[in-house]
Amino acid sequence: MxxxxxxxxxxxxxxxxxxxxxxxxxxxxxxxxxxxxxxxxxxxxxxxxxxxxxxxxxxxxxxxxxxxxxxxxxxxxxxxxxxxxxxxxxxVIRDEQLYEATIRRFFDTVATAGDLPPLNDLMVEHYHDHDPANEQDNLGLDAMRREIEMWRGGFDFSFTVDDQLAQGDRVCTRWTWNGTHTGDFMGIPPSGMTVTMTGTTVFRCQEDGKIAEGWWQYDRLGLMAQLGALDALES
CATH class of the missing domain: 3.30.70.100 (Alpha-Beta Plaits)
Incomplete structure (x- = not known):
């Protein structure tokens, strides 16, 4: 103990x-x-x-x-x-890893069917998102909501948390994403295909437990290949 x-x-x-x-x-x-x-x-x-x-x-x-x-x-x-x-x-008779719980709740929430919740109980208003797939970082909670809505508009999806490590105010999560292509995504019309990709996200949390910053790495190229978006380039 x-x-x-x-x-x-x-x-x-x-x-x-x-x-x-x-x-x-x-x-x-x-x-x-x-x-x-x-x-x-x-x-x-x-x-x-x-x-x-x-x-x-x-x-x-x-x-x-x-x-x-x-x-x-x-x-x-x-x-x-x-x-x-x-x-x-x-x-120690109870040890709650609050930051890890917040991150798991974030992944569950963004994948929930229906309207996207406000997210202000999970993320700060000045949230800063780093995604190498975007030319510029998303700055602010509203910008992050638009990014999430883009994915939700293209797919019905879920996250599986494969592994999670926390140190200080950082939480690193290795995840698997599974989705069904139900809407337009990056100009690709809906195909009904079931697709998957893996990735890792490092989030920085504030003292109150809310997410303040995020760094994403994921196999977006592999996703686009599954959707057939690379076929034209290879022909």
Whole structure:
């Protein structure tokens, strides 16, 4: 079970403490068992800091604490604090990856039959879209809606999320798109053909979870070949 430790301290010497933590990271390289560490500063008290440290398990946290380097750095850290720091030990019983959920909801929503929803609960108004198939980036939510409507006008389609990785504010999704060609697309009249393509999209999310920027890579050439659009070029 994932284990998280909260270290609550007050210090007017944070720069020194920050350098001390860099020293600890260097001295324990290859030995420490922490997988993630975040330090936050209290907006209402500039001397109040909370460090959130994640471990694969409580046992790994204990092993980390027993490192001689950890004990030495801890004593030096206490000396830099204005008062004795407090520790809260937490077993993680629920871990929601909110950004990933937002991205999955985006792919489901754009493929939903009927009118396209406003999308303003998923994307920011100043959304920036990078698509190598377009001469210019789509800037703004309205422009992105027009792009989505172009695809929806040409196909009844669905996305399958094949893989998803998140780091920081970025979510990378590898997907498969399946569609039926039911309307005009890029000047190609509807054929009723069933087509498919694969692609990868990296989205950047804001702190509120909304999508702010996207980078697309997909097999558009393969799609056009399936629709017969390349036949004239090959003849």
């Amino acid at each position: 994932t284990f998280v430790q909260l270290i609550d301290c007050k210090t007017s010497r944070f720069d020194e403490m920050n350098r001390l933590m860099d020293t600890w990271v260097e001295q324990t390289r290859g030995k420490r068992t922490a997988t993630h560490s975040v330090i936050g500063k209290d907006r209402s008290d500039a001397s109040h800091f909370i460090e959130i440290v994640e471990f694969p398990s409580y046992e790994e946290a204990v092993r980390n604490s027993n490192l001689p380097e950890t004990d030495r750095i801890f004593q030096e850290m206490v000396a830099l604090c204005d008062e004795t720091p407090t520790f809260t030990d937490l077993d």
